[in-house]
Amino acid sequence: MLPEQVAPDGAADPVAGDGAASGHPQDEAGAAAQAAAQAAEAAVARLYGEPLLRLPNDLYIPPDALEVFLDAFEGPLDLLLYLIRKQNFNILDIPMAQVTLQYLEYVEQIRQSNLELAAEYLLMAAMLIEIKSRMLLPKRQDLLVEEADDPRAELVRRLLDYEQIKLAAKDLGALPQYERDFQRPSLPIEQGDAVVWPQVDAHDLQRAWMDVLRRARLTQHHRIGREELSVREHMSAILRTLQSARFVEFADLFGGQAGVPVVVVHFVALLELAKETLIEITQAEPFAPIYVRLAYSPA
Known part of the structure; x- marks a missing residue:
């Protein structure tokens, strides 16, 4: 089927016929290049490098290939923080019912495609359900006077810490990095085995000698003698x-x-x-x- 799709009119190609009739190799090469260019322009896709002029009738596209994830999350805390910030919820007063429902919907989507990835998210989902259940339980009479601890306190602390680390990582990622944003120039220097001594000028030798004399004067000793005079x-x-x-x-x-x-x-x-x-x-x-x-x- 492929030869018929690539060149359905190959037998009636006037250029190819002329090249075959003339017998010149240059004309044959030019005709082949022109035919390949026309096929590449008319192709709708490529299969292993070969152009396809039309899609096969028995082409099957699995449904999973058309799934698109608009948001990518680095973990359960990242997803939970995204749901809270997207709906402008107060992170110190999280509506557990709405957040838990939205979280479970996302976990159900990834559980169907990747069970290993969903395991970590399921652990956070269990934690959300536990917090929601503890908030629904009636308070004991002896705890009405004293305010009980908020079940969401530990989750809020983890979310705030994660948000600070995420913002710090974003600031660090914005800094210019070596081999990503800039390169250090390098210049190869050819080194030979022959030793090349520098040329010494007479003035340079004179200045070196004067420097030696100046250092010698600094280290000379002055002796004081004693003379008896009456x-x-x-x-x-x-x-x-x-x-x-x-x-x-x-x-x-x-x-x-x-x-x-x-x-x-x-x-x-x-x-x-x-x-x-x-x-x-x-x-x-x-x-x-x-x-x-x-x-x-x-x-």
Whole structure:
């Protein structure tokens, strides 16, 4: 039956006849491609990749194939929460009669098609029926004064917790995820076995050497030595200098001294001589040169 549906007029195809009569392979290939394109356009369906020009008369479609579920639920709590939110019921005051009836109708539908899936829903249905039965029971006389616990309290707590987790999961799902919303770029780098050394410039070598010297100065040690200097010896040297000259300029007294420590001791010796009135330090006028001489002593 299939060859008749695919090409019912194959014997009267003028293109195929011309190709066969001419005997050229290119004309035959073109005719076959044109026939396949026409068959694909006229096909109403495909069976194992082959186009069907019309549906078979003995086609059977099972009734289960036409079942459509508009809402998909992840579990009994998801279904129960959907029924409550869809009808704007107060979750703290659930009308158990209406919700239980709607819940049982859905469970009956899935029980007919998938018994394993309906087992979990049947457990929740039994819980709903139990809560409904406990609410219908008359209250005892000793419990009228004190308010009894609501049988729906545990179910309400589970529904509220599930709703919070569901909203949190929805917020997490909205965040961008790796390999779903974005990809990390990658660039392959070819690495060879040969070692390639970088070119060192003379300026780079100079900067490296200066850096080494700078670090060496930071770690160098400074040694302080101790030198013994006598003030009395310098006092005697000053007196000998003044004995050979009447007046000596202040700066000339330090001409032969070398080093800061020696000059300081020499100056201290000069002050000690002035303190003991062995020498005199004089100046003719302001900003004039300072002279040093031996102290005058009457004969």
